[in-house]
Amino acid sequence: MKFSGYIACAGVLLSAATVANAQNNGSSEPPYAYTQSYFVGEWVDGTDCSANKLVMRADGTLTAPNGGRTTWRLDGNRLTFGSGANATSFTVRPVNRDRVLTYNDDGSTGYSTRC
Numbered sequence: 001m002k003f004s005g006y007i008a009c010a011g012v013l014l015s016a017a018t019v020a021n022a023q024n025n026g027s028s029e030p031p032y033a034y035t036q037s038y039f040v041g042e043w044v045d046g047t048d049c050s051a052n053k054l055v056m057r058a059d060g061t062l063t064a065p066n067g068g069r070t071t072w073r074l075d076g077n078r079l080t081f082g083s084g085a086n087a088t089s090f091t092v093r094p095v096n097r098d099r100v101l102t103y104n105d106d107g108s109t110g111y112s113t114r115c
Contacts (some may be wrong), residue, residue, distance in 0.1 A: 036060075036074045038094055042115045049115035 042053040044065075052065035062072045062081065070082045079102075080089040091103040100115040 034074065034077050034092070034094070039072070039079070039100075040091075041072065043100075043112045044115055045110065045112055045114050049113065053115055054112075 010038045026093050034113050037058065039045050039056050040058045042055050044051045044053055054065055055063045056072055060073060061069065070086075072079065072081050074080075074092075077093065078089050080087050080090045082088060090105065091100040093103070095101055095111075100112050102112065
């Protein structure tokens, strides 16, 4: 199923919030390792856990907030949603157990929160 509109406009895990805000609201815990298991769970852009969630599963599948389904994978600090021509990748940096910073190739940044 194609849901490139959501991926293209948001990189799925991006929010309009600034990285500085994400870092200020995060705990002082050390950064978490870049492992696939870290990302398994329900995530939202920003901090509003009442919003529709991105659900990332241990088997490498995900359901987007709009109901679309695709795959995901982690390669180092690069997170990729989808495959082939529909794939979208960006750099991630876990801040603590429940917050990850995101960096798009176009220079935009954001963060997502585990719910």
